[in-house]
Every structure is written in C-alpha cells, then in structure tokens.
Amino acid sequence: MRYLSPNSKLVLASHNAGKLREFSTLLAESGITVLSAGELDLPEPEETEDSFAGNAAIKALAAAKASGLPALADDSGFCVSALDGKPGVYSARWGGPSKDMTLAMERVHREMGDNPDHRAFFVAALCLAWPDGETQTVQGECHGTVVWPPRGTQGHGYDPMFVPEGETRTFAEMPESDKNAISHRGRALELFLKRFIEK
Numbered sequence: 001m002r003y004l005s006p007n008s009k010l011v012l013a014s015h016n017a018g019k020l021r022e023f024s025t026l027l028a029e030s031g032i033t034v035l036s037a038g039e040l041d042l043p044e045p046e047e048t049e050d051s052f053a054g055n056a057a058i059k060a061l062a063a064a065k066a067s068g069l070p071a072l073a074d075d076s077g078f079c080v081s082a083l084d085g086k087p088g089v090y091s092a093r094w095g096g097p098s099k100d101m102t103l104a105m106e107r108v109h110r111e112m113g114d115n116p117d118h119r120a121f122f123v124a125a126l127c128l129a130w131p132d133g134e135t136q137t138v139q140g141e142c143h144g145t146v147v148w149p150p151r152g153t154q155g156h157g158y159d160p161m162f163v164p165e166g167e168t169r170t171f172a173e174m175p176e177s178d179k180n181a182i183s184h185r186g187r188a189l190e191l192f193l194k195r196f197i198e199k
C-alpha cells in the first residue's frame with residue numbers, strides 16, 4: 001500500500017464533466033492539486049474489462065503512465081435489478097455511441113417494462129495508479145429505486161430516474177452536496193481519503 005501525500009498532484013483520469021465537478025468539490029479540502037485528463041490532453045482508453053475495478057484500472061494506469069503522476073480513475077454504473085444488473089459496466093454506452101443519456105434512460109425504462117421490481121444501485125470503483133504500474137482500488141455503492149418519468153435538472157447521467165433509499169427526491173432534484181453525502185462516488189472517495197492519503 002502506498003500513500004499519497006496531502007500536497008501532491010493527482011491526475012483525474014475522467015472525461016465526464018459531471019464526475020469531475022463532483023470530484024473537485026469532494027477533494028477541495030484535501031490539499032491535493034487536481035489536474036484533469038482533459039486539461040493534460042490525455043487520450044481516452046477503451047474500457048474493455050467486464051468489471052468496474054478492471055475498467056477503473058485501465059483508465060488510471062493509462063493516465064499515470066502518460067503523465068508521470070499518480071492518477072485516479074472512476075469507473076461507475078447503474079445496476080438495475082429487473083435487468084439482471086444492466087446497464088452496469090455498459091452504462092455510458094447504453095444510449096448509443098454518442099453517450100445520449102436521455103436515450104439511455106428511456107432504454108432502461110423500456111426494458112424494465114411492467115416489472116414491479118424497481119430496485120437499483122449505483123457503483124463507483126476508484127483506482128489510484130502510480131506511474132510504475134502499481135494500483136489500489138476502493139468501491140462505493142448507493143442503493144435505491146428507479147422512478148419514471150425522470151425528474152430534476154441537477155447531477156448527470158441516470159440521476160433523474162434514481163431515488164436513493166430514505167429519500168423522496170431523485171439525485172437530480174438534490175443540491176450536489178446532498179448527493180455527494182450519500183452517493184456511490186462520495187462513499188468511495190471517503191474510503192479513498194481515509195485509506196490512501198498520508199496522515
């Protein structure tokens with residue numbers, strides 16, 4: 001296990017604006033200087049693994065090797081019980097190659113049909129990779145239910161069709177700080193900060 005010092009630089013190996021926004025808030029008080037893959041002009045590798053942890057490692061390793069800096073990648077997805085866990089690792093591509101999230105949500109709704117099982121959860125695997133190829137991973141989940149029609153304008157991805165347990169609002173109807181406090185990404189990052197940052 002290797003620790004990141006609180007004043008180090010970290011590359012965020014993501015091209016998703018919604019994730020980057022959440023990470024920058026969640027890491028704001030850590031002292032870590034965050035650079036994004038986009039601003040370093042790093043390429044987007046193909047996500048060829050069938051697990052969240054595997055795809056997070058592909059993205060983190062590619063960014064760490066290309067930049068010479070430690071890199072953090074997030075591979076996440078929406079797992080719907082009535083669809084046997086799909087879209088899962090295919091969440092970004094579920095609406096087609098243009099990553100159209102309106103189409104992706106409609107497809108989830110259509111494939112669920114009238115199945116009374118509305119349970120779903122989000123997963124985020126975070127991989128920290130070092131330029132020498134070492135990796136370490138944490139994972140967070142957030143469970144809840146699928147609602148239709150979609151509600152709310154905040155957040156990103158499948159947020160308008162997901163109500164977390166203990167809530168009546170969708171993720172897209174909450175201020176970002178409320179989502180971050182309970183989300184898969186918020187939980188995974190809490191573990192990341194606790195386990196991987198030098199005290």
Ligand SMILES: O=P(O)(O)OP(=O)(O)OP(=O)(O)OC[C@H]1O[C@@H](n2cnc3c(O)ncnc32)[C@H](O)[C@@H]1O
Nearest residue numbers: 014015016074075076077078091092156157158159
């Ligand atoms: O790979 P990067 O560059 O990080 O960006 P991406 O959008 O392709 O990200 P993923 O490969 O991890 O795919 C995860 C998809 O799951 C969805 N997703 C992940 N986290 C989410 C969240 O907090 N709220 C809603 N949808 C989310 C969203 O559609 C993402 O595009």
Ligand SMILES: [Mg+2]
Nearest residue numbers: 015047075092
């Ligand atoms: Mg991706």
